[in-house]
Amino acid sequence: MSLLYPRLLSGQARPLFEEYRKLTLVELADRVDTSHESAVYVATGGDRVAEDRLRELRKLIIDLAEEADFPNKPNRSAQTKFDLRLAAVLHTEAGLTPAEAASGDIWAFFALVLLPDIAFWRYPDPPRDRILATDLTRHVFGRMWWRAQLVHSPGDPDPYSALQILGEAAFDQIYARRAALGGSPYLVKAILRVWNAQDLSKLDGQARRDILRDFLKRLLRLAPFMEFESIDETALDTELCTAARESVAAILNSPDTGGRERHPSQSRLHIRRP
Incomplete structure (x- = not known):
């Protein structure tokens, strides 16, 4: 009850x-x-x-x-x-x-x-x-x-460990889009899982925020054509990894953010699968 x-x-x-x-x-x-x-x-x-x-x-x-x-x-x-x-x-x-x-x-x-x-x-x-x-x-x-x-992942040793992946402002970017993205625990956990697997440590905070924002925009564009919750975890991670890789490339090569001159370590960045 x-x-x-x-x-x-x-x-x-x-x-x-x-x-x-x-x-x-x-x-x-x-x-x-x-x-x-x-x-x-x-x-x-x-x-x-x-x-x-x-x-x-x-x-x-x-x-x-x-x-x-x-x-x-x-x-x-x-x-x-x-x-x-x-x-x-x-x-x-x-x-x-x-x-x-x-x-x-x-x-x-x-x-x-x-x-x-x-x-x-x-x-x-x-x-x-x-x-x-x-x-x-x-x-x-x-x-x-x-x-x-x-x-919340009840089968994990620490069911709330994913709380530490994103700070408040970054997590709010996901939850603010809850009508399409942030209302699904299955999708949110996949987003956090894929994001946590990316090696963006050499980028400054603004670049990471720009990449996350672009990443979420790409998912929003996919949402009308894809039922995220009906996709198995491996396939979903593959789709999200592709979107993450495209976001990294788009932001680091954008003239609005200074492109390669702003991010001299771009060639050493790696997009990993979770």
Whole structure:
């Protein structure tokens, strides 16, 4: 039986966000709760999540934050480590189904009722979408659950190891195209598998971003003509490797990026199959 989480609708979430953005972390901790008088539940099958389970989930996330120096401001490395561990904990412990996790109102409840101190610690003075989940690719908690959902490989020794392949900005390029690419865990895992196999270490960060963007554009052009999920893993990897190889060649030879003069190591790059 799936768990149903409380939903904080936008009419209640927006004014709460405006109030909370002016509070300290200590004051936010005083507002923490496992329920809210305005919260609602979707009228579908499932059991309402118990408040004890919400308290346990909060404790797990608080422990992760404290390891990242909460309530002090974490450095970039600590933020990244916290995010990756948060993704795995949310995905394994929350008991959310994709249908529930697609609701921004649930993530607003997480950020404004259950974990407001953690939300505003992770993103001080945050824009609305980080808290209200108007864009799930940006929400402090929702984006990490979905990253975990898309890379989860239950048969692997570390089911969430693929979380470390791409940084947040790069992964968002995939998830932002979720209608065609980012909504399929099978395809996302193949993209990450193929991308991880490429030897692009000699390129600067901008070149890698340009190649990834071009790679995803090529997949978008293929999407209307190819049912990715119906292709077996080996054949899919072959198709993606071809697209990756074409993207590398296109970007490194593009006059807009300085071509070979910008990337003198081009001849030493290798496109490997995963």
